[in-house]
Amino acid sequence: xxxxxxxxxxxxxxxxxxxxxxxxxxxxxxxxxxxxxxxxxxxxxxxxxxxxxxxxxxxxxxxxxxxxxxxxxxxxxxxxxxxxxxxxxxxxxxxxxxxxxxxxxxxxxxxxxxxxxxxxxxxxxxxxxxxxxxxxxxxxxxxxxxxxxxxxxxxxxxxxxxxxxxxxxxxxxxxxxxxxxxxxxxxxxxxxxxxxxxxxxxxxxxxxxxxxxxxxx
Amino acid sequence: xxxxxxxxxxxxxxxxxxxxxxxxxxxxxxxxxxxxxxxxxxxxxxxxxxxxxxxxxxxxxxxxxxxxxxxxxxxxxxxxxx
Numbered sequence: 318x319x320x321x322x323x324x325x326x327x328x329x330x331x332x333x334x335x336x337x338x339x340x341x342x343x344x345x346x347x348x349x350x351x352x353x354x355x356x357x358x359x360x361x362x363x364x365x366x367x368x369x370x371x372x373x374x375x376x377x378x379x380x381x382x383x384x385x386x387x388x389x390x391x392x393x394x395x396x397x398x399x400x401x402x403x404x405x406x407x408x409x410x411x412x413x414x415x416x417x418x419x420x421x422x423x424x425x426x427x428x429x430x431x432x433x434x435x436x437x438x439x440x441x442x443x444x445x446x447x448x449x450x451x452x453x454x455x456x457x458x459x460x461x462x463x464x465x466x467x468x469x470x471x472x473x474x475x476x477x478x479x480x481x482x483x484x485x486x487x488x489x490x491x492x493x494x495x496x497x498x499x500x501x502x503x504x505x506x507x508x509x510x511x512x513x514x515x516x517x518x519x520x521x522x523x524x525x526x527x528x529x530x531x532x533x534x
Numbered sequence: 535x536x537x538x539x540x541x542x543x544x545x546x547x548x549x550x551x552x553x554x555x556x557x558x559x560x561x562x563x564x565x566x567x568x569x570x571x572x573x574x575x576x577x578x579x580x581x582x583x584x585x586x587x588x589x590x591x592x593x594x595x596x597x598x599x600x601x602x603x604x605x606x607x608x609x610x611x612x613x614x615x616x
Contacts, residue, residue: 417574435557435605462559462603486605489555489592490574 373447380411381444381494382515384421386508389499399423402494406444414443417490424498424522428481431469431522432493433461441492445517452521462486472523485522495522503529536591541567542615543595545607553581556611564615565597568604576608 341349355361384406388395398405402419406412413419419441422430434440435458440448451457460468465482469475476482485493497519503511506529518524537543547562555577570593575586591609596602 418571420571435559436555462599465601482601484599484601484603486557486603488557489577489606489608491571491592491594491606 373442376414376443376446378445378515378517378520379512380406380446381441381517381520382512383409384411384444384494385496385515385520386512388421388496389503389511390508395423395496398496412443414441414492416441416443416492419444419492419494421494421496422485423496426480426498428483429469429476429522430483430485430493430495431461431465432485432487432495433458434487435459435462436488439487439489439492441494444494445520449517469523472518474523474525495520497522497526500526500528536570536609537567537593537612539567539569543567543593543612544615545595546611546613550578552578554578554611556607557605560597560605560607563597565595568594568596570594571606574608576610 352361352366356363356366384398384402387409388398394405394408397408398421402421403413405421406419424430432440433452438448438453440452442448457468462484465484466476469482487493497515499511500514503514506514510529514526514529516524516527519526542564543566544564545556545560545562550556570591573589573591576588576590577586580586592606593609593612594604595607595612596604
């Protein structure tokens with residue numbers, strides 16, 4: 318869609334395509350424009366942007382899984398994790414990230430927690446890596462608080478009616494990490510093998526950990 | 535004013551046109567304080583380049599939605615019940 322226009326002070330009237338990048342979504346173009354301006358004004362540097370992206374993509378659910386596996390084998394560590402997840406993460410050499418506070422919640426045979434951010438996409442990125450696309454989607458964000466059992470069912474999780482489903486809406490400065498229940502039949506597995514059962518989705522609370530028979534260990 | 539765990543509170547139903555972190559579906563709802571997370575800078579002013587000071591207490595508040603839903607709500611959005 319070419320168009321004719323007149324640039325202030327140096328009119329030209331040749332038709333050309335809108336200046337942009339082919340197929341670039343509007344939101345990406347806006348983010349790029351903001352970055353250009355902030356760099357130009359000296360608020361940020363290209364190096365700091367690159368470092369930020371590097372840090373973000375270097376995190377993975379494997380970090381959160383180490384915390385959960387340690388909690389499964391060490392009850393004292395589990396208590397410290399539930400009391401202060403940042404301090405507990407530091408014990409394993411993990412950085413809980415720039416969010417002011419990280420809270421771990423434990424799933425039991427009586428209560429199952431699942432996490433959502435209805436306002437945007439708050440997520441414990443430092444311990445789980447970038448959030449999945451569905452976590453940021455409008456359907457998940459609205460349905461998680463209105464019909465969590467239906468959402469869980471679509472993720473393949475059917476809980477007994479007497480298990481309370483408790484939804485945590487992370488609306489502010491706190492990031493929530495779910496400590497899922499340790500699967501049955503894992504009594505003789507070591508910490509490393511257990512960590513391989515702890516999936517990203519189980520730490521968001523929309524799945525159960527892998528069972529030892531199906532895990533790739 | 536500060537709230538204690540177990541206390542009943544109502545989320546203010548006031549309109550706020552700027553950035554804020556109180557979800558609309560909880561405005562006007564009554565819930566129960568579960569815990570205080572501590573005090574944090576106010577996102578409503580921080581979003582516009584301000585320091586966000588003074589800090590506001592942040593509470594985990596539990597609501598009944600047919601099932602429990604808990605959300606983090608800043609103190610200046612909470613009102614005493616009765």
